[in-house]
Amino acid sequence: MTRQTLSQRKRAAIVEAAVLELSDKGFQAMSMDALAARAEVSKRTVYNHFASKELLFQEIAKLIFEQSSEVTAIQYQPDVAIDGQLTAYGRNEIELLKSRRFRDLCRVMIAECIHSPQLAAEAMVKFAEQEQTLDQWISAAIADGKLQSVDANYAANQFHGLIKAQAFWPQLLMGQPFPDDETCEQIISDAVVMFTGRYGV
Template sequence: MPRINAEVQTPGRRLRSEGKKTAILDAAETLFITEGYERTTVDAVAALAQVSKRTLYNHFSDKEIIFLRVLSRVNETLLSTISAAIDEELTTGRDLREALTAFTHRIVDRAFGSSDYLTFRRLLSQQQSVPRPPGAIRDRPLGMLEQRFTELAADGSIRAPRPRLAAQHFTALTISLAQEALLDHENEKDTEPPDLDAIIADGVDAFLRAYR
């Protein structure tokens, strides 16, 4: 009988444990953004999450691990947006210029304007002392686009013997330029909003001239 009770209670304990883990990450994200990585302490995270330090350390070994987990969690949401944009915009049989333009607009309009992207950028823009996510995590968006460009090259839609380089060129000509324009406008409030339509259209045209 005791064994049966323990088994019945296990899902509940697991749910409570996950709830505390989420609370810790939520609290840490808030503090890393408002206070900065250096000034945020494990004590402060535990207090804001309303858990004991022992509970916090049961889930995370130190502040660096917490920070990287917060980054990873936000990044996963962004990756879902990118994955959906690839699957729904870069579809087989669609006019390539139209598809690339729609894909880029979706990333620029939805991802860059999202709270998750702003959080990710604020966390990474802090002083150089903050831990950096592994290269494999940083490269995942490019890897996803590389895979689709590999498929486009295979069906003859683009000429790209090196799909990864093609993905890098496309990103540089479109998404990166749009991001720079948005950041410049954000830093200089009195300037006119950037013409994202023109930036994206010019970038897509330049890419297609080189790869089609």
């Protein structure tokens, strides 16, 4: 494992403190003084890493997208059954959504989508995922004749929605416990069956 430098550790501490400050106070009310105190660094150190609150918020958005793309990247495999590929993707998605850290990051982003929609929109556009995503997988499956012709982004959002309705939104918004492993497998299975039932060839 690569050891972090002191500068890298301080940067990470600042980001973690920002997540907590944003969760407690929101973007507009968050001060760099309070952030520095929470991160146990000087205010100058904060500004050395992030010249503005906007850049710090963009860093949090970047973390969300990087974590998501690392876990849920999917490459279309023409010789593997569609339902098998979707099941594997769904399991990876569940592992991501199970992470409390990921949900905490999302909670901050969602709150700012409400209070500062322009800021959130700019961050999301700047750090849009570059890895292979489910909509690209769907497009490849359509081209291969394995799925019906459909707007790939629309269909991808449907599949995500089937999973997140039980294993993300209730936990994020209502504090419900994350489903156990057996329930997660049922959620994935049902999502795959509904998706392939609608779009399968």
